[in-house]
Structures are given as C-alpha cells and as structure tokens.
Amino acid sequence: MMCLACEQDAMWFAYLQRKGLITPDGYLVEPPPSLADPVETVPAPAAASAEKPEPPASEPADKTNTFSCDDPAAQ
C-alpha cells in the first residue's frame, strides 16, 4: 500500500511515460523550467486590443484595466 504522495508520483509518472515526456529511466525528455524562469501567480490577463466583430451597436470598451490581485507578492 502506497502513501498518497507516492501514489500521486506513480500516477503522474505513468501519465508522463504514456505521453512520451520522460525517458524509461525517468528523466524528462525536455529540460524542466529553471529557477530563472518567470512566474506569474495569477493569470492577470490584460485587455487585448484585437479586432472584434462588428456588432450593430456596442459600448466602447474601457481601456483602463485596474486589474489587480490580492497577493502582494504578485507582479
């Protein structure tokens, strides 16, 4: 009987193996993200300025995105 953490590792190990993302001896096929890689802890999507369909009449989008998050450490 495995503990939950080992069970999880085994499940995901099997998944990654099935997807061909790890070698038979357990190494990642592609290099994993490094510590230097950026992290955005919340998705924080900026309002994109893309082409929109033309509706018969629509309100203009507010360009001011006061999007913020409650994590003081987030960007």
Add this chain to the structure above:
Amino acid sequence: MNDLTSLTLAQAREALRKRELSALELTNAHLSAIESARALNAFVLETPERAREMAQASDARLQKGEGGPLEGIPLGIKDLFCTDGVRTTACSHILENFVPTYESTVTANLWRDGAVLLGKLNNDEFAMGSSNETSCFGPVASPWRRRGSDTKLVPGGSSGGSAAAVAAKLCLGATGTDTGGSIRQPAAFCGIVGLKPTYGRCSRWGIVAFASSLDQAGPFARTVRDCAILMRSMAGHDPKDTTCADIAVPDYESFIGASVKGMRIGIPKEYRMEGMPPEIETLWQRGAQWLRDAGAETVDISLPHTKYALPAYYVVAPAEASSNLARYDGVRYGLRVPGSDIVDMYENTRAAGFGKEVRRRIMIGTYVLSAGYYDAYYLRAQKVRTRIKRDFETCFADGIDAILTPTTPSAAFGIGEKGRGDPVEMYLNDIFTVTVNMAGLPGISVPSGLDAQGLPLGLQLVGRPFQEETLFALGAVIEQAAGFFTPVRWW
C-alpha cells in the same frame, strides 16, 4: 401557450414583455418540470415558495411596464453560489446546514435584473470532479442516454446539475463555475452552451472558493444567444473581489449574427490526441469548415506546453484548494464532530465532513506547498503555467482571434465507469479545458454534433482576454451550422 419549458430564454423574455404569458405561469411550468425530473438528481434544493414570490414581483413590475433584462426568467443556481437565506452546501457534508446571510455578487446581479430562483443545483463536492459523482447528494444522471441503452450516464462536472437541468428543460438557464473545465465539459456532455469568461470578468465574491486563481463563474443555456443574455447580467466590476476587472460589459447579445469574416482561427496541433475517437477529429474539421464557410480563415498553430498542462494544473489547483478549505475547521461553518481536544475536533470534523476526492486534493495540496517540496512541485508548476499562458499570448500576438478545439476527448461515460482505480483517468476529461483556466482566458463550448451512440459532442472556442463577444459571434456561426440537440425524455 403550450410547453412553456421548451421556450428559449430569449423567446420567454419576449413573451413576458408582450404579456403573452406571466412570470408565474412560466415559473410554475418549470417547477412542475423539476418535480417530475427528480430521477435526474439535478436539484439539491428546490425553492418553490421563493420562486413564486419572485415571479409575482416580476409580474407586478412587468404590469407597470418596468422590469430588468431578465425579468421573470426562472434560473437554477449551482450550489457553490451563496444565496442569502437559502442553504448553500457546495455539495459537501461539511457545509450541509450552512445558510448564508449574504448573497454572491453574481446571483445578486441576476436578481437585480429580475431573474427568478428555482433552486440550487447539484455539483461535485467543492467543484472537485469531472462527472458530478463526488457530490454528497449523490450523482446527477444525464438526461442523455446511449442509443438503445438504459445505462445512466454522467452529465460531466463539476457543474453537472446545472448542465443536466438546462438540457432537461428544468430551467431556462443556470449558473456554473469553471476551475479546469467545469462549465465547458458538462455543457459538451449535455448538448448545451456553456461559457467560462475571462478570469476577472465575473466577481468571485460569495462563491465557495476552490482554486482562487483559476475559478470563474459563467452561464449555461440552450442557445448561444441565451448565454450572451445571461452573461451580460452576471458580469461586471465588483470592488469586493480585487481580481474583478473594471472593464465595461458589452451588450453581448448584439454580437450574435455579427460577421466573422476575416477572423483568424487557430487550430492547435497539440490537441490532436492519441486515442481520440475519429468522430471527434471529424467534428473538429467540420467546425473549422463551418467557420471558413462564414468567411473566417483557419490557421495551424502550436501551443507547445499543452502536454504539461494537466500535471501542472493538478499541482496548482490542489495547492490553492488546500489553502481555501483550511477554513472548514468545525469552528465557524457547518459540521462539527466533537473530539477530546481542539486538534482532535478539527481532525474528526474534516475527516467526516470531506469526501474522498476532496481529502485527496487537500493532502496533495498541502504536500506540494510544504517546505522542501515547494520548489520542486508548486514553483515549477507555476513556471509551466506561465509558459502555457505565453503560448497563447504568442498566438494572439500573431493575429489569431480565437482558437478552435474539441471541448472533450470523448462523449459522456457511464456513472461509475471511470476513475475508480486511477484518478488521472478522470482528470484526462479536462485535458482540452485546463489550459484555458491556467491562462485566464475565455472559452465557450457549443454543441456541434452527436457521436455514433447518439451522444452530444461540443467544440470549444478560446478567445483573447475580455473578448467574450468574439466567442459569441463565432459560437453562433457553429450553432447555426450544427443545429440544436435535445435528449429524448426517459425520466
């Protein structure tokens, strides 16, 4: 007027405004439908008295020529939305007697616009599941069945009650929440439309939290237009949710029928999964052709980090869940199981109050956040998440307006058929939807056809942030080409 439950939301709105029927008649028709559909287990709480009171108030307003955009429209509400004075359980034993003294912002917006509450809808416990089988009230049965079979199927999850109720015509629309696909996957399984808005489009205030950086509320309805009507009422800035964006809410309905000519639709090669039924591949190609026929251009694109999305999601989401669910300690909310001391009481309460899948995710979340494992699991998953988000940003920067994918890798399956031994088997249901939550983007599922067994399949459109209107315009094109799908009544 016959069979009031077969009206679309837009048709009912029109008939109410013209006084061709009353809100009370419409509500009573739906209450009767709910009563005769208890075999589906879609509603965990029916509120007929409140519904009739709200309907009568709507009739009084309509009589005076007043009323909001949803005046007299009967809706079902996922049991994850706190409703003032109406029991809200998240379908968990730990909240089985919780009656909120406040209203979630999204539902308050719906009542402000005149909607009528029919009752609370079943869901996976704390929205953790993809089949509505983890609810403490028992599973929901889909109104759909395989041709020639009486096997009960799942409606998808976690918003399974919402999808089943809308598909079975027990309400004109419903609310859902989507953390990894919990609106789009059940919408696809039940042959209806479901929208997961951009993160920050709808307020999360008053919604029982699962994973706060992924959760988003959205509508279910039987048509794209009805979804657009509901979305306009649900969305909007709320200072009580600091992640809720202060961006004007467009009149989404006005984009139904808008031209999609010249739009560039991305077809991601990574969503061609090994073992995917050929009919889903065929449907996907047909969907692309429908959009081309309407004047859009399809473009092959790459989202290279898609393959890591599922494992990364199942680190991020349980980590946030373990933190959010720490508040259920037997002191402030719901269930309390006594113990010899306070720690014993906490342990007894949480062991008795949470179901197996919730306990699993709390323990995994605690593990990946713990000292020594944080960098290896949680931090790495957040880096993968950032890469997933950048994949999408690159596509949109290259001029892609929306991305077309299947919503699910299969049609609905039987209750009890999946995930018993290996939870990853169940998690794979969300393989096409989790990336959208990880990137905070809007996604819509539109019913697009039936498989060989007569079960509905959906196509997903993913849009740029805060451009749900594009999804409604494109979704309407698919809907017009594919038609509508209604289950044969067996309940």
